Amino acid sequence: MAKNAFIFDTNKCVGCMACVVACTIENGTTTPLNWRTVNSHNYIKHPTLPVFHYSLACNHCDDAPCITNCPALAYSRDKDTGAIIHNAEACIGCTYCTWACPYDAPKFNEQTKIVEKCNFCIDRISDNRKPACVAACPVGALEYGANEEVDLKKHLTPGFVDAGIGPSIQLVPLRKEHEMPTIENIDAPVIDNEKAASYLPKLKTKVELSKEWTLVLFSLAAAGLIAWQAAAITSQVAISPILFVLLALIAIALTTIHVGKKFRIWRFILNVKGSWLSREIFSFSAFFGLGALSLFMKDNLLGMGNLLSFVDSKTVGIAAIVFGAFTLVSIDMVYKFFIRADNLKLHSAMAWITAPFLFAWLANIPLLIGLLTLLKGGLYIYRKTTFCNNKVKHHPTLSAVRLLTLTLPFILFIVMPQTSLWILLPTLFVGEVIDRSEFYHESEVRTPQGELRELFYHN
Ligand code: SF4
Ligand code: SF4
Ligand code: SF4
Structure with missing residues (x-):
């Protein structure tokens, strides 16, 4: 079916950035925040490497993950033009869509x-005018029109992400004899990819531990509280x-540090139907409410012992655990966009492993402690020993500390069973912080610039 789309010809693009400037002027954006980007291979212009560019903005995708995953329902599709519109008034600035796109x-x-x-310059295209970026392209590399859907797999520009989400862009195939655009310069010195890569500026990463540390602590706090509540119900552990x-x-306060618009955080739970982030916040809130209620009922705090005549505190506590379990699944699903440096699907710091691990310790179940220590340790060692790339810098000392914090409490538990849990727990917690921090440190999301680097320099 014909749809409105950008048409881009890498063979023609000269990387002049006129499209970027036109977009900036049309929409009054402030540089360096450009809505359109020119992705260049070999923008250091080394003479022995191929040079080419492709200009990219939002592709107004058919199956747009930004719409599905935004917890605040800040995205919508314009029925007439197919444009995906972002509603600034609804956005809470959680940046989750920057991971999803x-x-x-x-x-x-x-x-x-x-x-x-x-x-999509919706005002212009509704008025039968070309988008500003298209109108400004001096060489006709960027066009706009109603086009039949093309098989992107057959016409991929090197580095273009094929995520199977129906982007509204048609890529003009590269010249017949080229797998990629090249320039010939037979007199130039030979340079290998590794050398070329050393000239490149550091790639801007989207997942940075310095920005995500609040999420490290939130996910651990959530896993710990759910484990504690479960231990209180099943093993009479004091809480x-x-x-x-x-x-x-x-x-909860930790999660708000992460969002740009703190007074809009109530919007976090608007997209329970589609967004794992909404589900995470909703189910954790339900866990918190029910968990607190069951504890207040149990201890008859604030006269709440007989608040609900039809249900006892234990049943409310079990309901809290059900929401807690869903929180753990949601926490792990939130990170489905992450590409891990080791390509492994299982990580020792995933919430669904950490919470049962802490539960086993709190409820004092030796077999479960042993099994989950083995699982966590095994996954950790396997991950560290199977890295076969140089994407992430490793810290052997940190790894040793992490393994020590996992094994030492277990050894003490076996040889000195009378050791207080309150001595072991801080050690376990330090280990979990290291592991969860590495989870973010070793992850990234797909971007056109990242794909280009991966394709040409494998770094
Ligand atoms: S379509 Fe309009 S808003 Fe989108 S990149 Fe082009 S100029 Fe910018
Ligand atoms: S996923 Fe990205 S490119 Fe596609 S519609 Fe959403 S913001 Fe645009
Ligand atoms: S609320 Fe979050 S996911 Fe939605 S548009 Fe804003 S930053 Fe993106």
Whole structure:
């Protein structure tokens, strides 16, 4: 079926950035935050390497993950033009869409604290005019029109991400004899990829531990609280209602540090139907509410012992655990866009492994402690020993500390069973912080620039 699309010809693009400038002027954006980007291979212009460019903005995809995954329902599709429109008033600035979009289209604006992106120049195209970027291209490399769907797999520009989401862009095939655009310079010195890569500036990563540390602590706090609540119900482990509420509130506060618009955080739960982030926040809130209620009922705090005549505190606690279990699944699913440096699907710090691990310790179940220590340790060692690339810098000392914090409590537990859990727990916690931090440190999401680097330099 014909649809409105960008048509891009890499053979013609000279990388002049006129499209970028035109977009900036048309939409009043402030550089360096450009809605359109020119992705260049060999922009250091080394004479022995092929040079080519492709210009990219939002591709107004058929199956747009930004729409599906935005927890605040800030994206919508314009029925007439097919444009995916971002609603600035609804955005909470959580940046989750910047992970979900493989084309690096939504950009976080540090001034406004929300994201913004290309709107397909909807006013212009509704008025039968070309988008500003298209109108400005001096060599006709960027066009716009109603086009039959093309098989992107057959016409991929090197580095273009084929995520199977129906981007509204038609890529003109490269010249017949070329797998990629090349320039010939037989007199130039030979340079290998490794050398060329050393000239490149550091690739800007989207997942940085310095930005995600609050998520490290939130996911651990959530796993710990769910484990604690479960241990209290199944093994009569003492649990202080006040401490539980305090820790849960701190966990929630941690998530708000991450969002740009703190007064809009209630919008987090609007997309429970489609977004794992919404589901995570919703189910954790339900876990927190029910968990606190069951503890207050149990201890008859604030006269809540007989608040609900038809249900007892234990049943409310079990309902809390059900929401807790769903929280753990949601936490792990939120990161489905991550590409791990080791290509492994299982990580020792995943929430669904960590919570049962902590539960086993709190409930004092030796067999489960042993099994999950083995699982976590095995996954950790396997991950560290199977890395066969240089994408992530490794810290052997840190790895040794992590393994020590996993094994030492277990050895103490076996040889000195009377050792207090309150001595072992801080050690376990330090180990979990290291492991969860590495989870972010060793992950990235797909971007056109990342694909180009991967394709040509494998770094
Ligand atoms: S279509 Fe309009 S908003 Fe989108 S990149 Fe082009 S000029 Fe910018
Ligand atoms: S390019 Fe990215 S932001 Fe645009 S519609 Fe597709 S997924 Fe959404
Ligand atoms: S609320 Fe989050 S996911 Fe939705 S548009 Fe804003 S930053 Fe993107």
